[in-house]
Amino acid sequence: MAFQGKKLINDPNDVVTEFIEGLVETYTGLQYLDGFPEVKVVLRADVSTATYNKVAVISGGGSGHEPAHSGFVGEGMLTAAICGDIFASPPVDSILAGIRAVTGPMGCLLVVTNYTGDRLNFGLAAEQAKSEGYKVETVIVGDDCALPPPRGITGRRGLAGTILVNKVAGAAAAAGLSLADVTAEAKRASEMVGTMGVALSVCTLPGQVTSDRLGPGKMELGLGIHGEPGAAVADLQPVDVVVSHVLKQILSTETNYVPITRGNRVVLMINGLGATPAMELMIAAGKAVPNLQLEHGLAVDRVYTGSFMTSLDMAGFSITIMKADQGILQRLDAATKAPYWPVGADGAWSCLLAGNHPPAKIPVPMPPSRSSKSEESLSRPLQLSQEGRILEVAIEAAANEVINLRDSLNEWDSKVGDGDCGSTMYRGATAILEDMKKCYPLNDAAETVNEIGASIRRVMGGTSGIIYNIFCKAAYAQLKANTKSETVVTAKQWAEAFEASIAAVSKYGGAVAGYRTLLDALIPAASVLKERLNAGIDPSTAFLLSSEAALAGAESTKQMQAQAGRSTYVSGEILASVPDPGAMAAAAWYRAAALAVKDKCQAS
Known part of the structure; x- marks a missing residue:
């Protein structure tokens, strides 16, 4: 038995598969493609390519960040989520299967976090899908504000701000907008969001021993979501000091990562990294809101606090700030049936429907034409x-x-x-x-x-x-x-x-x-x-x-x-x-x- 190096499952390699099976058994609005273990795709149970007349919004990446991205599949948000192995980008075949499963005549938008593997896999899948006749657009999200701009070819990492971009894109698609317009709204949202994380522990990969990289009394600033080291290691500080530092970094006029200035309206997300109690996240939110208002002169229109994009069992949190206007707020407030989106009268629990449970898994769709070599x-x-x-x-x-x-x-x-x-x-x-x-x-x-x-x-x-x-x-x-x-x-x-x-x-x-x-x-x-x-x-x-x-x-x-x-x-x-x-x-x-x-x- 080994999970997080300790208990609960028999084979660490099966952890993603077993998570998806449990997810779709819990939420009746979700299904998965029957291609385990290679194809790991969670999709809306109510979408059929033959009848779906809206833009499909697809995101995904390595697993270990739950509820991202599979927990945000549902009407008004993602149409499908492609799940890789732990911290590993999903392969092209899985992404193609997801595109084929949910994309109708309106086309699909791929929302991709800015990591090399994700860009390559989603990019090649998009090109292959286009060659099969699908309409596909891509938006890359890089909201990391922890590092100085020149970073070779890599650029800014995609962090928890991706969840806000997914919500904006999903709401725009649900409103019936064209692929070009959904893409434009998602791209605009991605350009107005910034994130920085703080870790108090190193995460544990399933079946492996936890690294002792971070010693006692230390914290990492500006880390990613895959257990990689942060931009700096520092002594533990009171939460108000940490929050103030992170906000200054995100809103820095020197790096100018986000186009936010005094007098702007913003959305705030306090995101737990996997092992942070809700009490501590709320404390961080309680420090962040007055800091944004008094120190930075910003109007905080929405606050989202919880675990949105985690790093397995890492202790810590990230702060995301998005510039807001009436259009952004309308998309964020729009109803969704995604099980882990926290707000909306028709939102968080509306996919827990009474009645018959639909089949948990459906066949993996094949390409329109398929040439195969002889046996x-x-x-x-x-x-x-x-x-x-x-x-x-x-x-x-x-x-x-x-x-x-x-x-x-x-x-x-x-x-x-x-x-x-x-x-x-x-x-x-x-x-x-x-x-x-x-x-x-x-x-x-x-x-x-x-x-x-x-x-x-x-x-x-x-x-x-x-x-x-x-x-x-x-x-x-x-x-x-x-x-x-x-x-x-x-x-x-x-x-x-x-x-x-x-x-x-x-x-x-x-x-x-x-x-x-x-x-x-x-x-x-x-x-x-x-x-x-x-x-x-x-x-x-x-x-x-x-x-x-x-x-x-x-x-x-x-x-x-x-x-x-x-x-x-x-x-x-x-x-x-x-x-x-x-x-x-x-x-x-x-x-x-x-x-x-x-x-x-x-x-x-």
């Missing part, structure tokens, strides 16, 4: 060619190395990220090993790479999942273009596919060398591989030498200031203590594959 083309060959055997040992060695590194990757990531890098990579590696036994056409290198991407896409959420999916898709496209109808791939063609993969990851993820990402391991490896092959070095030796460059590149990330991903928010002092987990994972599997290939070639 013969996606099966393990009875007889492996020499190239197939080499590919098999390389894949097996790479996957096993990732599995062995799970705890180390999680430990590194707990210091510079959200602590799940190893667990996420582990899921992908185990899926690859399982699928290779059944369906990888190992004699066809290009198709095997494509199937590796499919395995990863099925089970790996978060940034790592989408990055490796892009990596494999780009390699597959390059290999198919180079090899045409051939199944044997030359060393030069592998090198070109490797370069194409790196270019695609850089294009969609925005990172380049020196940004402290997995590219800092892969780019040096690709450079050395090409250089050694052009010099006429034996391919297996060139591969091995390039793997040494990958490892050196990964180790060098200790000296880099992060400019992409959640490490962007971590101080340079902490970053210098550990290498980038994603870079170390990439170097490890690449090195293991190179060693296995060298051994296999020498034995042949």
Whole structure:
């Protein structure tokens, strides 16, 4: 039994699934798509794409922030919520399933929190949905006010202000507005909101031991919602001092994150992070309102106090301020049947209806047209060619190395990220090993790479999942273009596919060398591989030498200031203590594959 490292559930990996099942059994207005455990989508039970004549509003992200986002599904707010694993962005397939399940002729709006994995996964899902004929728009919410503006390509994190944006968008959609108008209102709301958090403890990931990063008598200021370190650690202070500091940070004229000046009307949200009693949240609200009125000269029109976007069992709270006008207030006051929205005569409890309970789960919708490969083309060959055997040992060695590194990757990531890098990579590696036994056409290198991407896409959420999916898709496209109808791939063609993969990851993820990402391991490896092959070095030796460059590149990330991903928010002092987990994972599997290939070639 293990939940939050302690009790209640049998398997920590099932915690999201079991939460969703309990949610839809509790609130009769909700259903979920029957695609567990890969597809985790909560949706309104009263919406059918065949008859729905309003804009669908979809949000989501990693789980662990409940009630966000599934608790805000209901008429007048979200039409569907896409749930990833704990602190990991949901995969593209889940997002697509949600879009297909609730989007009618009016189209849908995706409200996305500003994290790399969410932007990539929701962005690629939106593009795929558009290619299937759906009308899709996207609004990115980055309301974090804790950090100075220049943060590489990453930008401001999406925090509890996203909930207010969801409410504005959902009310606009319920009023019958067009997709363009709903999008415009949501975008405007996202530009008028700011949030900053304060933590008194570190959260506990299910099945893991709580980090002791935050010592006694300390608090973190400006933290995110994934357990990553805050912008600063300080001694505990009285609540009025903390509230005053946070409000000054959000309303600072130096950063100018929110367009709020004296005399404006505002909405205030005091949000619990998971383990903060309602009494303490109310105390914080009681300090914040007069401070806004007297110190900042603002009129506080609405106050929302409770747990809206949490971080598992973290003790602490965040404060959100949104500039208000009559239009914003009208959307926030509009009736909703979302179970966790706190205000409205027709609101919080109106989805607890008497009568028959609808089916809890419904089938996962398929795309309008679906091309599929024959069973013969996606099966393990009875007889492996020499190239197939080499590919098999390389894949097996790479996957096993990732599995062995799970705890180390999680430990590194707990210091510079959200602590799940190893667990996420582990899921992908185990899926690859399982699928290779059944369906990888190992004699066809290009198709095997494509199937590796499919395995990863099925089970790996978060940034790592989408990055490796892009990596494999780009390699597959390059290999198919180079090899045409051939199944044997030359060393030069592998090198070109490797370069194409790196270019695609850089294009969609925005990172380049020196940004402290997995590219800092892969780019040096690709450079050395090409250089050694052009010099006429034996391919297996060139591969091995390039793997040494990958490892050196990964180790060098200790000296880099992060400019992409959640490490962007971590101080340079902490970053210098550990290498980038994603870079170390990439170097490890690449090195293991190179060693296995060298051994296999020498034995042949």
